[in-house]
Amino acid sequence: MRISEKTIERLSVFRRVLGRLQESGVQNVYSHELASMSHSSPEIVRRDLMATGYSGSPAKGYEVLGLIETIDTVLDGPVEQRIALVGVGNLGRAMLSFFRGKRQRLSIVLAFDLNPEKVGRVLFGTQILPVDGMETLLKENGVSLGVITVPGPAAQAVADRLVAGGVQGLLNFSPTPLRVPRDVYVEDIDLTMAIEKVAFYARQRARNKGEEA
Amino acid sequence: MRISEKTIERLSVFRRVLGRLQESGVQNVYSHELASMSHSSPEIVRRDLMATGYSGSPAKGYEVLGLIETIDTVLDGPVEQRIALVGVGNLGRAMLSFFRGKRQRLSIVLAFDLNPEKVGRVLFGTQILPVDGMETLLKENGVSLGVITVPGPAAQAVADRLVAGGVQGLLNFSPTPLRVPRDVYVEDIDLTMAIEKVAFYARQRARNKGEEA
Numbered sequence: 001m002r003i004s005e006k007t008i009e010r011l012s013v014f015r016r017v018l019g020r021l022q023e024s025g026v027q028n029v030y031s032h033e034l035a036s037m038s039h040s041s042p043e044i045v046r047r048d049l050m051a052t053g054y055s056g057s058p059a060k061g062y063e064v065l066g067l068i069e070t071i072d073t074v075l076d077g078p079v080e081q082r083i084a085l086v087g088v089g090n091l092g093r094a095m096l097s098f099f100r101g102k103r104q105r106l107s108i109v110l111a112f113d114l115n116p117e118k119v120g121r122v123l124f125g126t127q128i129l130p131v132d133g134m135e136t137l138l139k140e141n142g143v144s145l146g147v148i149t150v151p152g153p154a155a156q157a158v159a160d161r162l163v164a165g166g167v168q169g170l171l172n173f174s175p176t177p178l179r180v181p182r183d184v185y186v187e188d189i190d191l192t193m194a195i196e197k198v199a200f201y202a203r204q205r206a207r208n209k210g211e212e213a
Numbered sequence: 214m215r216i217s218e219k220t221i222e223r224l225s226v227f228r229r230v231l232g233r234l235q236e237s238g239v240q241n242v243y244s245h246e247l248a249s250m251s252h253s254s255p256e257i258v259r260r261d262l263m264a265t266g267y268s269g270s271p272a273k274g275y276e277v278l279g280l281i282e283t284i285d286t287v288l289d290g291p292v293e294q295r296i297a298l299v300g301v302g303n304l305g306r307a308m309l310s311f312f313r314g315k316r317q318r319l320s321i322v323l324a325f326d327l328n329p330e331k332v333g334r335v336l337f338g339t340q341i342l343p344v345d346g347m348e349t350l351l352k353e354n355g356v357s358l359g360v361i362t363v364p365g366p367a368a369q370a371v372a373d374r375l376v377a378g379g380v381q382g383l384l385n386f387s388p389t390p391l392r393v394p395r396d397v398y399v400e401d402i403d404l405t406m407a408i409e410k411v412a413f414y415a416r417q418r419a420r421n422k423g424e425e426a
Binding site: 005008009012037039075076081083090093094095097098099102106145167168175183184185187189190191192194195196197198199200201202203206208 | 251319357384388390412
């Protein structure tokens with residue numbers, strides 16, 4: 001089964017929307033409803049869900065619970081995936097708090113920091129560890145994912161150690177474009193770029209509006 | 214001048230790379246060097262920079278300082294754009310700290326929180342304000358951009374108030390797909406989706422590797 005990157009992204013959004021419906025006691029949902037709640041179109045919803053192998057009935061729509069379970073099997077995989085976070089500054093703390101208990105099969109189990117003064121403290125249930133011996137700890141704990149929240153200049157060295165420790169996927173918040181082996185997946189979240197992009201398009205739209213008026 | 218969204222994103226990355234070169238005393242850079250430092254290709258670098266109207270000399274490459282200034286005029290616009298942040302939880306604090314003094318013409322000038330206990334405190338040089346009267350304060354301070362770091366259920370109401378206060382661009386960290394007027398630009402940063410995507414692709418690559426072996 002080949003699933004596109006955009007479909008993976010939308011399945012994550014659909015699952016969250018479906019989770020809220022389930023909490024509200026909703027049992028069935030039509031593709032146009034799911035589309036409207038996730039800023040998508042009914043055609044895209046149907047195509048994405050078809051890719052998961054799940055099918056709804058035209059009369060009653062999709063079963064909310066069944067659909068959540070199907071998306072679970074696509075996104076979550078059969079075993080828990082464990083995450084290590086490196087860099088417990090403001091952003092690192094925010095990520096520890098954010099991802100805590102978010103999903104059953106995806107959790108931050110280790111947090112590292114370069115600053116010896118932070119080592120040993122417990123934040124959001126996770127003890128902060130020194131970076132010495134990181135590789136061994138990653139392997140011992142079966143960590144397969146890394147979140148990098150260190151400043152730019154430290155990011156490549158941290159990525160190298162995470163990869164040496166067996167990590168196969170990285171979420172990189174640093175502004176550094178990372179060099180990793182081809183079989184390691186990197187998702188960059190570039191906060192500076194994001195705000196600069198918002199500033200650019202907001203200005204452009206304000207200008208277009210001015211020209212129309 | 215029409216510039217694509219991808220070009221805007223890359224210009225932001227190029228400018229950051231160029232800034233580091235400038236700090237190191239480098240005066241000229243070739244497109245292939247800039248490409249390698251920003252995970253791009255020389256062709257894309259040349260095409261993107263052509264879109265800004267700047268041209269390098271084949272012999273010496275691009276002038277670092279001149280190129281930074283050109284990108285500034287594209288990305289930054291002629292006047293300062295002021296940002297308001299709503300939701301001073303862990304993520305909000307991280308954003309206040311992150312964006313502080315990042316760019317001359319782009320700064321968070323107001324921070325709001327729904328929790329009265331947080332109001333009045335000063336964080337990273339910004340006093341936390343109550344949400345009552347937000348619209349007036351946004352207009353008085355000429356705020357044109359908003360950063361939303363409140364929990365999902367509160368996000369739409371916050372977006373409505375920011376838009377009512379004259380904001381034209383939003384950076385949305387909440388998982389809620391926002392409904393805004395067509396002339397307001399929204400950039401979503403979906404942290405749950407990002408980590409789920411990393412988990413999916415890391416697992417897939419590990420599996421492919423296993424099959425190859």
